[in-house]
Amino acid sequence: MSNYKDQGFNERLSSAANAKRVLLEKFKAQPRPDDPAIVEQRLARQALVAARDARMAERKATRAAEAARKAAETAARDAALKAEQTIRAAEEERARIQLLAQQKAARDARYAARKARGKR
Numbered sequence: 001m002s003n004y005k006d007q008g009f010n011e012r013l014s015s016a017a018n019a020k021r022v023l024l025e026k027f028k029a030q031p032r033p034d035d036p037a038i039v040e041q042r043l044a045r046q047a048l049v050a051a052r053d054a055r056m057a058e059r060k061a062t063r064a065a066e067a068a069r070k071a072a073e074t075a076a077r078d079a080a081l082k083a084e085q086t087i088r089a090a091e092e093e094r095a096r097i098q099l100l101a102q103q104k105a106a107r108d109a110r111y112a113a114r115k116a117r118g119k120r
Contacts, residue, residue, distance in 0.1 A: 007015075031038050
């Protein structure tokens, strides 16, 4: 075991004063906010933040452009599909009308034939 060293009151006061003096000297040794090195570090930090913000804005713009491109592709694909369905429906309607016209012509021909047989 180490020997216990009993410090007196004056020794404790002087060691506390020394500790305060060391801390004050350490604080005074720090560079001031207007020191050129500190200003340079602050400017470098601000430049890094600005560059990071620019990169983030560029990524955001790229994502927005990609989303707009995909939306435009989807809209174009949907419009083409709708146009194709409209054309197909028009062709089916034309075929249906043509079939009805053929059926009417056949019906009229049968009616005319029946009438011609009855008049003899």
